Amino acid sequence: MKKSIFVFSFIFSACLIFGAKKKMPEWITLPASVYPSETYMNGTGSGENRESAELEAVKNLSSIFGQTVKSNSLASKKMEQALSDGKVSFSSSGNLQQNITSQIEAENLIGIEIAEYFYNSSEKKWYAIAILDRKKTAAVYLDLIQKNDAVVRQSVAESEKNPHSFYGYSEICFATDIASENDRLLKNLTVIDFEQGNAISKEIVSLQSMQAAQKKFAEGIxxxxxxxxxxxxxxxxxxxxxxxxxxxxxxxxxxxxxxxxxxxxxxxxxxxxxxxxxxxxxxxxxxxxxxxxxxxxxxxxxxxxxxxxxxxxxxxxxxxxxxxxxxxxxxxxxxxxxxxx
Structure with a gap:
């Protein structure tokens, strides 16, 4: 009788050890408790493999910034050269994998990284969380905006030296294109850190003022x-x-x-x-x-x-x-x- 009780206890214990479900990490069930919203922004995702889970997590986080609308003029050789020379910059995908950067606009990936991932064997499903450190990312956005604004001012000055000309017009169009991209960066920064976004918006050349300047310049030709x-x-x-x-x-x-x-x-x-x-x-x-x-x-x-x-x-x-x-x-x-x- 004692032997039977011992065998039953052993089998029951084994069931508890090997049959128990793996506990879900808290960052899946309650992300804000692990990554406080005042410090981080986050997005979680799941999928049949790790790559798809990470992609969904990044998509969910980057979607906070909305859709990116590109200017047609960005295909110009002037803009291509400026990007190649590092005179202007609108994106930074960090260390994210290529399968992610190829499917999401790079402009919305600044500061985003995969923090953790987890495999639930009972569900046969992967989970991942993408995070964005508000303070660090705001600093990156601020740097990009200020550098781009310097180029905007330089191009405006160049256009003023060449009034009533297509060269001057091309310079002011170039400045407007950069101001348009800076406007998008500014909106993203405002989502991340409203106070910093609001402060820098008063210092840079606005998209609205550039559009008005471009219209006025064109009227002079x-x-x-x-x-x-x-x-x-x-x-x-x-x-x-x-x-x-x-x-x-x-x-x-x-x-x-x-x-x-x-x-x-x-x-x-x-x-x-x-x-x-x-x-x-x-x-x-x-x-x-x-x-x-x-x-x-x-x-x-x-x-x-x-x-x-x-x-x-x-x-x-x-x-x-x-x-x-x-x-x-x-x-x-x-x-x-x-x-x-």
Whole structure:
């Protein structure tokens, strides 16, 4: 009888030792008790493997900062060079693994690190917690913002030395792009440390002031337009619309620094019931003061319709579309290739 009791006790004890569930760490059940909110921000995640758990944890933490909207101008060679030279900086992914940095905007990973992970064998699930040290990360953001602001001021000063020019315009656009990124960094800093974010916002050049400055600078650039053969001024009107989107003004005076000159010709032909308008448009965009061609545009084509008037109208519609595409492509390329003096 005693032997039976001993065997039962041994089996029961073994069940307690080997069958008991592993206790969940407190950072999973109550993260703030381990990583106090006044010192840290955190995000937890779980998954079938450690990598997926870490990724979810980082996503949950970085989502606090919202979505990152990138400026199209960041693709410019000026910005690429500035980033390459370390003159400006908008991100720092620290020691996070590549599978995380490749799936989340690097701009929202500053200061984030995986603090702990845990495997629950009974659930066959991994857990991870990502943390952000408020004090340390705020210092990183502050440094980035101040360095970028110095470049903003430098570019604004450069634009002021080159008024009424595309070079000056490119500099002020560059400054606005950096101010836009700094605005995002500032918003993130304010989430991490409101007092520091509020204080630095009063010291740096704001995005709103840069947008206003860019608009004012653009209004100081006037472009002369003359297109021979454009009897109805439809091609001229198309370019006026394009330039107005940039904020530039247009003129019929040759005294302007920049000029768009060219010629338009068309021929009408018939084939059966279809009337065709065969057209050629040759344009040159120049810096008149330097007697330098910035770029040329050459468009040729043929548009058909039941009547001559319809063929001509169709031609102008197609030209308007192609002019917008070709000019924007060439002008943006020219602006992006303007390098630091």
């Amino acid at each position: 006037t472009i002369y337009i003359r297109i021979g053969g454009d009897r109805e001024n439809k091609i001229k009107s198309a370019f006026q619309n394009i330039f107005s989107k940039y904020g530039f003004k247009t003129s019929s005076s040759k005294k302007e620094k920049y000029g768009l000159e060219g010629s338009y010709s068309s021929e009408i032909s018939k084939r059966g019931k279809i009337t065709y308008c065969v057209y050629t448009l040759n344009l040159d965009f120049s810096d008149n003061l330097k007697s330098e061609s910035l770029f040329a545009i050459n468009l040729k084509g043929r548009e058909g319709a039941p009547s001559e008037s319809d063929a001509k109208n169709r031609t102008y519609r197609v030209l308007e579309k192609n002019i917008g595409t070709e000019f924007s492509k060439n002008f943006d390329s020219y602006m992006n290739n303007l390098s630091f003096k």
